[in-house]
Amino acid sequence: MTLHKMAASAGLAIGLATAGWSIAATTGTAAAGVSTRAGYASLAASRATSPVSSQDRMFMDQASQINLTEISLGRFTEARASITAERKLGARYARDHTTAQANLRALASSLHVTLPTTAGAKNSATVARIEAQKGRSMDDAFVSASVSGHKAAIAIFRKEESTGSNPAVKAYAARYLPMLQTHLRMAEQAESALRTTPTRS
Numbered sequence: 001m002t003l004h005k006m007a008a009s010a011g012l013a014i015g016l017a018t019a020g021w022s023i024a025a026t027t028g029t030a031a032a033g034v035s036t037r038a039g040y041a042s043l044a045a046s047r048a049t050s051p052v053s054s055q056d057r058m059f060m061d062q063a064s065q066i067n068l069t070e071i072s073l074g075r076f077t078e079a080r081a082s083i084t085a086e087r088k089l090g091a092r093y094a095r096d097h098t099t100a101q102a103n104l105r106a107l108a109s110s111l112h113v114t115l116p117t118t119a120g121a122k123n124s125a126t127v128a129r130i131e132a133q134k135g136r137s138m139d140d141a142f143v144s145a146s147v148s149g150h151k152a153a154i155a156i157f158r159k160e161e162s163t164g165s166n167p168a169v170k171a172y173a174a175r176y177l178p179m180l181q182t183h184l185r186m187a188e189q190a191e192s193a194l195r196t197t198p199t200r201s
Contacts, residue, residue, distance in 0.1 A: 052111050053165035059156065060108055060169065063176075064115040066153045067101035069123040070094070070183075073130065077142050082135050083197075086142060089190055093146075093183060100176050107172055136194075143194060146187035154180050 070093045077090025108115045118124065126149070130141045157180060160173035 050166045050168070052113060052169065055160065056164050056166045056169040057113060059160040059164060059173065060104065060113055061116055062156050063104055063160075063172070064101065064108075065118075065120040065123055066149075066156070067097040067104065068116075068119040069127060069149070070097040071101065072119060073127050073142070073145070076127070076131055077138075080131075080134075081139055081142065083139055083194075085190060085193065086139050089146070089186055090142070092186070096179055096183070100179065104172065107168060111166070111168070140194060143187055143191040147184065147191055150180055150184040150187055154184065 074090040074092070074094030074097065078087050078094060079090075081087045081090060105115060119127065126145055130138060130145060133141050154177065157173045157177045161170055161177060164170040164173065
């Protein structure tokens with residue numbers, strides 16, 4: 001009986017030891033999983049340190065100028081448009097492009113890229129031309145510029161998405177392309193509505 005008890009005790013000890021190893025192995029696997037996720041996070045962060053090509057830099061410059069233009073024009077239209085729909089459209093532009101610009105600045109900082117601080121001569125001239133008008137003429141000029149401007153912006157973002165080099169910059173282009181497409185649809189709808197709305201005498 002003593003031998004049986006000793007064998008049973010030994011078996012229990014082996015079983016506990018085996019269970020203990022299994023727990024340790026599981027813990028080790030979990031730790032490895034955490035380590036792997038951390039590694040993925042580190043890898044994702046390191047993508048931002050990839051080389052920034054001349055195409056990437058040109059895109060970032062253009063994207064910044066687009067954002068600054070839409071923020072300025074959006075705020076002006078929100079305050080001055082004669083039609084409620086136009087004021088709401090301006091507010092949407094200003095809000096969305098303010099967020100887009102903030103994210104672009106953060107990206108540029110991480111890549112040590114300096115962004116332009118103005119909308120550029122051509123865009124500024126467009127904004128000034130619209131701001132110089134009043135009433136329905138201003139509404140018409142705003143939606144017309146919105147349609148053509150967003151078409152041009154979409155082409156710029158698509159080019160970066162397909163031909164850019166830095167993964168983080170390409171990801172920015174991909175992230176905000178749908179926003180620009182939504183803005184274009186809204187501008188086209190506004191333009192269509194204006195065409196069917198009689199001009200006030």
